Amino acid sequence: MPGRLAHIAVAVPDLDAALAHWRRLPGARAGVAHDLPGHGVRVAFVDMADSRIELVTPLGDDSPVAGYLSRNPAGGIHHICYEVADLDAACAGLAAQGARVLGAPRPGAHGRPVIFLHPRDFDGCLIELEQAP
Amino acid sequence: MPGRLAHIAVAVPDLDAALAHWRRLPGARAGVAHDLPGHGVRVAFVDMADSRIELVTPLGDDSPVAGYLSRNPAGGIHHICYEVADLDAACAGLAAQGARVLGAPRPGAHGRPVIFLHPRDFDGCLIELEQAP
Known part of the structure; x- marks a missing residue:
């Protein structure tokens, strides 16, 4: 289903506490x-009735969430991930509408290709798009 | 359904642009x-396949999102709202587990009672609970 919510990611300083x-x-x-x-990263999922929270904390010295936590030490909502039926077509369509796709697709937490969209093009929100199964 | 996702709210500086x-x-x-x-506030909804974005911008001089936008001028993810079957029971249960409920229930954007939970108790995330229909 195009645009299905895959997860809401929350960066946290302490995963067990979270x-x-x-x-x-x-x-x-x-x-x-x-x-x-x-x-x-080190992750844990919290399943709600019809959605999923992905709790994420840094693992190692070069974690993609370390910068976010240095700016937001208590944690916070890091990104929203939606599934798309065809990731390459979605990227092409978004780029044609002026939305910047950050880098090339790479395997995400579930092994399927993902990309991120520039937060400046979505009102300060980081959006991940994941190839649907 | 307890814990159904009602919306993800995004604070934006310009609603039409958003x-x-x-x-x-x-x-x-x-x-x-x-x-x-x-x-x-002035709001607009963006419906995705199985979830909803609530775009919110300040209206008037005393808006609850004005402070957020002064700290995050480009906008950002402001809160997550879940439905609960019984708001009073949910508040009592959360308080008994040490989660701070901010204020008393009041009518939300859909006219049903809502409350907010303290971001410090949820890793920097502001969570709204809304009485289910």
């Missing part, structure tokens, strides 16, 4: 943390 | 802007 925070929400089902060394 | 930005996303259906003077 899991304890988010599992308090009504209907929340917290998963277990696992390392994604290739992405420089 | 609608033009967000309607570029694959599958997006942009609504029309309307004023909510009682809430000090």
